[in-house]
Amino acid sequence: MFGAPYDFRYTVAAAGHPSRTGTAFFTNLKSLVERASQLNGDRPAIIVTHSYGGTLAHQFLIQQPLAWRRRFVRHFIPVAAPWGRLVxxxxxxxxxxxxxxxxxxxxxxxxxxxxxxxxxxxxxxxxxxxxxxxxxxxxxxxxxxxxxxxxxxxxxxxxxxxx
Known part of the structure; x- marks a missing residue:
């Protein structure tokens, strides 16, 4: 099990808008997923998230090429992700x-x-x-x-x- 904590105070910017925090997080997350796969016999990772982490991981995944997702991600399991946002x-x-x-x-x-x-x-x-x-x-x-x-x-x- 690997962890990828994110500072919830920062948002990940929309495509084309620079976000040092979001860009660094996504770069590190990609490396972590690849490393987790390698350390587990090159099996794809299962990404489990909670709350805001689900929406962040979703943004991360849609930015990755399909070939990368197929190679490195077996499942994405968002728990209590606020897809429609919150009142x-x-x-x-x-x-x-x-x-x-x-x-x-x-x-x-x-x-x-x-x-x-x-x-x-x-x-x-x-x-x-x-x-x-x-x-x-x-x-x-x-x-x-x-x-x-x-x-x-x-x-x-x-x-x-x-x-």
Whole structure:
């Protein structure tokens, strides 16, 4: 068993956009998978991931040539991967999320969460949640997965909209 820890604070950039952290991780992960295969009689590896790791591994795998995947990866097993993203991400940006730990101030975590590159990644996908289904309701309006830009601006996090 081999491990490939990733610093969740960083997101892997979209294709064509440079990300030193993501690029280094994918380079190291590729070497690790190849080494694991070699150390196990040249058998393909089984990649098991959890949560955000599933989506990272998926991005890694789709960037590899099919011949490489067939040679080095027997199975990909994502456990609890948030394929459609999370409504919880909206909550964390609004009021923070202390993960039910009463001694942790959620507002302090909100500031921290907004500083992470990865804080925008888990916002709900309109493809999964629908563009009109309300996910956050306020006295003034409802926000759906299709309203992410308005949502970010109206919670005072307009800088999250930029490139």
């Amino acid at each position: 919880l991400g909206m909550q964390a940006l609004i009021s923070g999320n202390n993960l039910a730990l009463p001694f942790v101030d959620p507002e302090a975590l909100r500031k921290e969460y907004r500083s992470l590159q990865s804080s925008l990644w888990p916002l709900p996908s309109a493809k999964v949640f629908g563009a009109a289904q309300p996910l956050v309701s306020t006295k003034r309006r409802n926000y759906s997965a299709g309203d992410v830009v308005d949502f970010l601006v109206n919670i005072g996090f307009g800088e999250g909209v930029g490139p």
